[in-house]
Amino acid sequence: MIYELRVYHCVPGKLPDLIKRFDTITLKLWEKHAIHQAGFWTTLVGPGNNDLTYFLKWESLAEREAKMAKFGADPDWQSARAKTEEAGPIVASITNSFLTPTSFSSAK
Amino acid sequence: MIYELRVYHTMPGKLPALLKRFDEITLKIWERHGIKQAGFWTTLVGDSNADLTYMLQWESLAEREKKWDAFQADPEWHAKRAETEKAGPINARVENSFLVPTSFSSVK
Numbered sequence A: 001m002i003y004e005l006r007v008y009h010c011v012p013g014k015l016p017d018l019i020k021r022f023d024t025i026t027l028k029l030w031e032k033h034a035i036h037q038a039g040f041w042t043t044l045v046g047p048g049n050n051d052l053t054y055f056l057k058w059e060s061l062a063e064r065e066a067k068m069a070k071f072g073a074d075p076d077w078q079s080a081r082a083k084t085e086e087a088g089p090i091v092a093s094i095t096n097s098f099l100t101p102t103s104f105s106s107a108k
Numbered sequence B: 001m002i003y004e005l006r007v008y009h010t011m012p013g014k015l016p017a018l019l020k021r022f023d024e025i026t027l028k029i030w031e032r033h034g035i036k037q038a039g040f041w042t043t044l045v046g047d048s049n050a051d052l053t054y055m056l057q058w059e060s061l062a063e064r065e066k067k068w069d070a071f072q073a074d075p076e077w078h079a080k081r082a083e084t085e086k087a088g089p090i091n092a093r094v095e096n097s098f099l100v101p102t103s104f105s106s107v108k
Helices: A015-033 A061-073 A075-084 B015-033 B061-072 B075-084
Strands: A002-010 A036-045 A051-058 A091-101 B002-010 B036-045 B051-058 B091-101
Touching: A002 A015, A002 A061, A002 B036, A015 A036, A015 A051, A015 A061, A015 A075, A036 B002, A051 A061, A061 A075, B002 B015, B002 B061, B015 B036, B015 B051, B015 B061, B015 B075, B051 B061
Parallel strands: none
Antiparallel strands: A002 A051, A002 A091, A036 A051, A036 B091, A091 B036, B002 B051, B002 B091, B036 B051
8 A cells, every 4th residue: 555645735824725625525526536535634733834734545656646637637626626716726835755654554 | 632743764774774673672662651653654755765754643742741751761762772773873863743633534
């Protein structure tokens, strides 16, 4: 299994909008595309209180490539996202990386 | 629940020594102190291939303070850590932060 660690750095004041979008829009579309989350967190103590950190779980890079491309091209996602950003962008920047569980990891 | 995200930036060539220490020494001592992991990962694609990323799970900052201090003061940990670092330090630097799961997180 490959874990994709994604950190969204929000535009100031927009973290609540991002959280609402995941909760009411994005996660439902991900279900349709069989994209699996492995946790979502906000920051209690750390570099940015505007950040959302989350994990996606993939069987392979090939699965990631195929499913993320379909999700990105989904007209439902494109129109819903556009609506949530009528007042301006929500996310300022994203950092992501691919991580592999160690043999002794409780998350496999 | 509070998640502590920890990223260890190891000295060049020392990531295998760090993995071995967690696998054979640290995790056993943590069990004794009631310190719970929530996943360990190495980097497949990201900032550095010498990093170990992991998460600890805490009920509260008070629990973290008490258990981490007890672990840091543990004579077995001191002795075994010193043995693993006879040839020089393993870690160059550690980054950590406290994260809180969102309402829709698969990890609670």
